[in-house]
Amino acid sequence: MEIFEYHFMQRALTAGIIVGIICPIIGIFLVLRRLSLIGDTLSHISLAGVAAGLTAGFNATITAMLFALGGSLGIEYLRRHYSKYAELATAITMSSGMGLAVILISLGRGNTASVLCYLFGSIASVTKMDLFIMAAVGLIVVVSIIVLYWPLFFIAFDEEGARIAGIPVNKINLYFTVLTAITVAVSMRIVGILLVSSLMIIPAATSMQIAKSFKASVYISVAAALLSVVSGLVLSFYFSLAPGGTIIMFSLFILLLVISFKKLFAAQK
Amino acid sequence: MQREKVMEKIIEVKDITFSYGSKTILENASLTVFRSDFLAVVGPNGSGKSTLIKLILGLLKPQKGKILIFNTPVEAFNQWKKIGYLSQRAAFFNSHFPATVREVVGAQASAHLGFLKPMRPKDWERVEKSLEMVGLSELGNCLVGRLSGGQQQKVMLARILVAEPELLFLDEPMVGLDPESQESLYMLLEKLHKEQGLTIVMVTHDISGTVKRVNRMVCIHQNKILEHDPQLYKDKKITHSYITQLYHLH
Ligand SMILES: Nc1ncnc2c1ncn2[C@@H]1O[C@H](COP(=O)(O)OP(=O)(O)OP(=O)(O)O)[C@@H](O)[C@H]1O
Ligand SMILES: [Mg+2]
Numbered sequence: 001m002e003i004f005e006y007h008f009m010q011r012a013l014t015a016g017i018i019v020g021i022i023c024p025i026i027g028i029f030l031v032l033r034r035l036s037l038i039g040d041t042l043s044h045i046s047l048a049g050v051a052a053g054l055t056a057g058f059n060a061t062i063t064a065m066l067f068a069l070g071g072s073l074g075i076e077y078l079r080r081h082y083s084k085y086a087e088l089a090t091a092i093t094m095s096s097g098m099g100l101a102v103i104l105i106s107l108g109r110g111n112t113a114s115v116l117c118y119l120f121g122s123i124a125s126v127t128k129m130d131l132f133i134m135a136a137v138g139l140i141v142v143v144s145i146i147v148l149y150w151p152l153f154f155i156a157f158d159e160e161g162a163r164i165a166g167i168p169v170n171k172i173n174l175y176f177t178v179l180t181a182i183t184v185a186v187s188m189r190i191v192g193i194l195l196v197s198s199l200m201i202i203p204a205a206t207s208m209q210i211a212k213s214f215k216a217s218v219y220i221s222v223a224a225a226l227l228s229v230v231s232g233l234v235l236s237f238y239f240s241l242a243p244g245g246t247i248i249m250f251s252l253f254i255l256l257l258v259i260s261f262k263k264l265f266a267a268q269k
Numbered sequence: 270m271q272r273e274k275v276m277e278k279i280i281e282v283k284d285i286t287f288s289y290g291s292k293t294i295l296e297n298a299s300l301t302v303f304r305s306d307f308l309a310v311v312g313p314n315g316s317g318k319s320t321l322i323k324l325i326l327g328l329l330k331p332q333k334g335k336i337l338i339f340n341t342p343v344e345a346f347n348q349w350k351k352i353g354y355l356s357q358r359a360a361f362f363n364s365h366f367p368a369t370v371r372e373v374v375g376a377q378a379s380a381h382l383g384f385l386k387p388m389r390p391k392d393w394e395r396v397e398k399s400l401e402m403v404g405l406s407e408l409g410n411c412l413v414g415r416l417s418g419g420q421q422q423k424v425m426l427a428r429i430l431v432a433e434p435e436l437l438f439l440d441e442p443m444v445g446l447d448p449e450s451q452e453s454l455y456m457l458l459e460k461l462h463k464e465q466g467l468t469i470v471m472v473t474h475d476i477s478g479t480v481k482r483v484n485r486m487v488c489i490h491q492n493k494i495l496e497h498d499p500q501l502y503k504d505k506k507i508t509h510s511y512i513t514q515l516y517h518l519h
Contacts, residue, residue, distance in 0.1 A: 032366065150379035150388070157366060157373065157413075160356065164326065165380035165432070166349040208367050212412065217367040 003237055011131055012123035012190065012233055012243070018138040019187040019199070020229035024221035025145050026183045027200030028207065029176065032156040038075065038177070039197030041090045042184040045071030045097035047193045048104055049185065050118045055108030060118065061130050061189060065137075068181035071097055076174050121192030121244030123233060134186045141179050148172060153214055190229070192244035199225060202251040209258050224254050276303040278340070279436060279468050280325055282494070285334030287317075287324055294320050296492040297334070305466045307458070309479045309499065311512065312489035318472045319357050321489065322438050325470075326354060338436075350381045353429030357440035357472070362421055364414040370424050371396060371409040377428040399431040402457060404450075418445040426454070430461075437461075439471040443478075451475075455482055476502065476512070488512055 003009050030036055049067025053060035071093050078089035105115055117125055145152070151172055154162040163169045187196045203224040204217075211217030232247030239246075280302035287295045294317035302308055310318050323329045325336055327343040336343045339351065362368075374396045379388050400406050403423040408416065413424055422445055429437065437458075443451045459482055461467040473479050480486065480499040487494050497512060 147385060150376050151384075153368070153372070154376040154380055157362065157368065157376075160328070161354070161377075161428075162380065164328075164349055164352070164354050165377060166347070166384075167380050168384065208365050211367040212369070213410070214368040214372050 003234060008124050008126065009233075009237060011126045011128070013230065015126050015131055015134050015190050016229040016233050016247075017226065018134045019190050020226040021222055022138050022141040022183050023187050023191075023196070023199040024203040024207075024225040025218060026141065026176075026180050028204040028218055028221050029152050029156055030180065031201060031204040031208070035086070035090075036197070036201050037087060037090045037094075038180060039184060039200045041075065041094040041097065042068045042071055042181050043188060043193045043196045044094050044101065045181075046185045046188055046196075047115075047118065048097050048101035050188075050193070051101050051104035051108060051115060054114050055104055059129060059133075060114075061133050061186060064118075064188065065133075065182050065185035067097075068185040069178060072177040072181040073174075076177055118188055119193050120242050121188070121190050121195065121247075123190065123236070123243045126189060130186075130189055134189070137182050137186045141183055144175070144179055148176075152176065190233075190243060191247055192242075195244040195248045198248045199228070199251065202248065202255055203228070206251070206255045206258050209255075209262055224251060228254060276305075278302070279304050279306075279338065280470075281335075281337040282321075282325065283335040283337070285324065285331040285336065287320065287329065287331045289320075293492055295324075295331075295489075295494070298489075298492065298494045300487060300494045302468065302470060304468055305462070306485055307462045307469045307483045308471070309476075309483040309486040310470060310472045310489070311474065311476060311479075311486060316489040317492075318489055319440050321494070322354070322440055322470070322472065326352070326438065350432055351435045352438070353432060353434035353436070354438045355425050355429055355440060355442050357444075362413045362416075366412070366414040368413055369410050370400065370405060370413055370416070370427075373413050373424055374400060374427045374431050378431045381432040395431055395433075396427075399427040402430055403427045404453065419447060419450055422446060423450070434467070436468045437470065439469065441472050441474070443473060443475055451478070458482070 027039070030038055046064040046068045049064035050060045052067065053063030075089050075093045078092055079086050082088045105112070151162065151167045154165070154167060155169055155172060159169060184196050187199065191199050203221040206224045207217040207220035211220050228247050228251035232250045233243055235241060235250070236243040236246040278301055280300070282298065282300040284297050284299055285295055286293070286297060310321065312318050320329065324331055325338065325343065327346065338346050339348065375388060375393065378392050378396050382388070382392060397406070400409055403426045405420070405423050405427055408420065413421060416424065422442065426442065442454060446454060455478065458469055462469055471479070480503040483499050486497045486499040488497055502512070
């Protein structure tokens with residue numbers, strides 16, 4: 001196929017596959033813990049990181065990752081202060097990220113085009129360096145989730161019980177937020193800052209419609225995300241659409257399909 | 270007393286005072302639990318039964334006094350594997366939560382293996398065994414969110430039992446169970462208590478069902494923990510006390 005003859009497309013698809021695996025496996029835990037907003041928050045912070053990187057002339061993926069890491073520590077810190085209002089911690093962090101991003105973007109005159117690449121995602125601009133960072137982050141995320149699978153699952157349905165069972169809940173929460181931060185930072189290259197959290201949330205929501213076990217829901221959400229990313233990238237290539245938007249619309253399409261099939265199936269019984 | 274010399278103290282609550290803000294719940298209250306006690310904690314709503322359990326578990330900190338479990342101050346205690354806790358909550362699984370009964374109990378088993386240790390086949394056998402104990406063998410593959418409140422309560426119990434604890438805290442375990450399930454839970458607890466010498470601390474409002482089975486009973490009354498002999502209530506020797514009034518006994 002013609003599409004695979006372009007080097008940038010090969011890189012974009014490889015990057016897409018990495019993103020399509022790590023976003024949903026982080027997302028399913030976020031959804032189950034009702035922390036869906038965290039993805040959005042960290043992506044706003046990443047935007048500030050991107051602006052800082054572009055202004056200062058560093059690799060924007062790396063600065064975005066550093067900012068997201070800082071933001072994740074901020075969220076954890078605030079969450080302990082507002083333990084009963086966890087969403088306040090995310091809201092405060094999101095606002096600070098956005099404020100900082102706007103200032104930094106206005107400072108770095110002339111870079112608006114590159115900022116837009118990050119805002120909406122861009123497949124033409126994935127560099128070898130980006131790919132290398134993504135592969136490293138992908139490996140870290142996948143291995144961490146495999147190793148922490150049971151404790152993370154336990155915390156998702158009963159945090160207090162997990163504490164009593166001797167699981168180091170605070171440390172795991174902190175580490176998981178860090179994983180979320182680096183996932184957001186590397187994924188925005190493909191889907192765009194504005195849509196990263198959708199790729200974490202929608203496949204998870206899809207899997208929860210049909211999964212018959214937790215393990216199945218992890219697999220289904222990864223399958224749904226991979227299908228969306230690959231189809232989205234191919235469609236955006238042939239029809240010159242924004243890749244991020246196409247990917248997300250495709251994942252929504254899968255969600256709607258699943259819901260309709262479920263309804264149909266239930267009606268027949 | 271003879272008994273105190275011989276028996277191992279598992280929980281010691283020494284002179285604790287606890288309040289939520291300005292609302293005092295316990296004042297200079299004390300309680301000692303020995304190994305293999307089956308202790309009922311009774312008292313009116315809001316008297317502080319759940320609070321007492323949370324204090325013993327270190328989930329709340331007393332303003333004054335000391336709490337020891339297995340001879341260790343609770344702040345320094347780390348052998349949580351020995352302890353099972355069923356908190357007072359009704360339906361706790363959101364109906365869309367995508368996890369099977371077996372997975373939920375498995376998570377608990379895995380936590381007790383120690384951090385980062387993988388589940389082995391024999392750990393899954395323990396999961397099956399505890400599902401069987403609470404009568405959930407058939408429902409292992411069901412989604413927890415789809416179970417009834419009483420069935421979910423049994424899942425919670427299976428989770429606790431899978432770790433093979435030495436000390437159980439049950440905060441109103443009978444709530445939401447049908448009479449038959451209540452009876453079989455009582456039988457299971459009695460069996461574990463008699464055969465394995467399990468120590469059980471159970472908060473309950475079901476006095477008449479409880480006094481037949483427990484060997485000790487305390488009531489939280491006016492910020493104190495007061496001991497009562499369950500035998501006297503069972504034999505209906507006591508006809509006038511705040512307990513008989515509260516629970517409309519006899
Ligand atoms: N987190 C809290 N903050 C403030 N007050 C609380 C808190 N938890 C409980 N209380 C108060 O402390 C008192 C004791 O509560 P607790 O839950 O221990 O009662 P209980 O004896 O278990 O009651 P029930 O039989 O209804 O379960 C109640 O009056 C309650 O209003
Ligand atoms: Mg209570």
